[in-house]
Amino acid sequence: MNGVGHIDHIERIGGSGESGSIDGIDGVGDARRALGGFLRARRGRVAPEHVGIAGSRRRRVRGLRREELAQLAGISVDYYVRLEQGRATQPSPEVLDALAKALGLDAAERRHLATLADARRGTAPSARVSPSLRRILDAMVGVPAFATNHRLDVVAWNGLGAELIGGLADAGRRDPNNARYLFLDPASRLVHPEWEARAAEAVGQLRVAAGRYPDDVELAALVTELSARSAEFRRIWATGEVMMCGAGRKRLRHPVAGLLDLDYETLHVPAAPGETGLVVHVFSAEEGSGEAAALDRLAATLTDAPDLP
Known part of the structure; x- marks a missing residue:
């Protein structure tokens, strides 16, 4: 950073509107919720018009809808919903790559997505x-x-x-x-x-x-x-x-x-x-x-x- 609040060489990933309640902090202690929370956060930050989806004043969803992201990634809506809800775990590398491309993730964000999907994570x-x-x-x-x-x-x-x-x-x-x-x-x-x-x-x-x-x-x-x-x-x-x-x-x-x-x-x-x-x-x-x-x-x-x- 330059001493006036600018941060140099920092990779920023994600952004979630979840409150992170004390009893269930998103991304802590529950691997399934962490993966779903990250996908949900990134989905909410993709402007529909940036991926060729016409916007509408009546849209009530910030960013992409679940079905829109599923279509862009070439996976079923049901499977994507289960990923966000933590009911589907360990997605394949192909699915992760498709989601990363659809969400426009950079290299650092892709690494984090792969980490969240890795079943071998555990106690440090x-x-x-x-x-x-x-x-x-x-x-x-x-x-x-x-x-x-x-x-x-x-x-x-x-x-x-x-x-x-x-x-x-x-x-x-x-x-x-x-x-x-x-x-x-x-x-x-x-x-x-x-x-x-x-x-x-x-x-x-x-x-x-x-x-x-x-x-x-x-x-x-x-x-x-x-x-x-x-x-x-x-x-x-x-x-x-x-x-x-x-x-x-x-x-x-x-x-x-x-x-x-x-x-x-x-x-x-x-x-x-x-x-x-x-x-x-x-x-x-x-x-x-x-x-x-x-x-x-x-x-x-x-x-x-x-x-x-």
Whole structure:
């Protein structure tokens, strides 16, 4: 992003008008409902005139009707209805490809559709922070960095990274889960001036994880908790968008370093057998810039204060 709310290198998927009620959050804990919800959301975003269907002022359906999409995909209306209702599972690759073409899905959206239709999804394996990853983070003295798992728990960091995102190293200053911190801690809005963009990213990433691991009890509990405690989380979740962040710019505020526009990269750590991979978030500033000088001052502050974690 450019520091004024624009997000770079983010793949956006879907969009649902469902409310995401606490007792049955669309896409969490029920693989059949997740697939149907995504199809329904995408169907609602296709303008009939864009696929050669004449519009009408009397249309009461947003986007395509079920029978229209079924016809475009070359499948029976009954079968498509059963897909949306969760009564038909494991559609063939040919059916998925036909639906993807009819809905105009891009490559990222196709991947998500295939993930939702994969019967092998299940409970996420554990994630482990290796000693080598900890050494790498510690060696990045002048570069803020931290690692997260698929639930957005920050599981490892270096001193500068922990301080930059709200004092993570001090358990009393902020929650170690990024989503819980964003939606339940008012201090997050001071650290993240572009709070709405950061909140949307967090929700979008949780949706990705929910699509991959519908039986992950801890993930479902986190989403349920946030839905119960935050109206803003419910609002963003109901949009149905899915995001996978890669690189760009983010704006952060620190009481010592001030307001910073930093470049960021997300680096994927390969998973060991039986484990999930981690994502390392690395921030940097152009050499000679005011941001680079501010990061140097912040790093010096941490070095000169041995009582800080």
